[in-house]
Amino acid sequence: MRALIQTEAEFMPELTDEQKAARVQRFRRIIKYRNWFGWVFAVVGGMLFWIGFEDGQSPIIMLNGAMFFGYGLFMVWQTRRAREKLDGREG
Incomplete structure (x- = not known):
């Protein structure tokens, strides 16, 4: 009887070096864009917070x-951690 939980070898076939490099390159591009959008969200x-503060009658806008x-700063923090892990692994 086959086990319900697949082993890593069954779940992910062995990747060639080219496939691994392509995945890492794609992930680097994703975290680059996520970093940019994180800064956009933060700004x-x-x-929005400043507009709500200036208005004085908009606590929901301030909260938003x-x-x-x-969330923008969280996105930037995540990308920095991911980039450090990639650079540490490859270095």
Whole structure:
């Protein structure tokens, strides 16, 4: 009877060096764009927070701005960690 949980060898076939390099290159491109969008989210969030603060009657806009800002910084933090792991592994 076959086990319900697949082993790593069954689940992922062995990749060639070219396939591994292509996956790493694609992942680098993804984290580059994620870094850019993280900064965009942070700037937009800061602007939304400032607009809500200036208005004084918009706590929801301030909250939305704070959430955008926080998520943007979180995205940047994630990309830096991923890039450090890639550089450490390849170095």
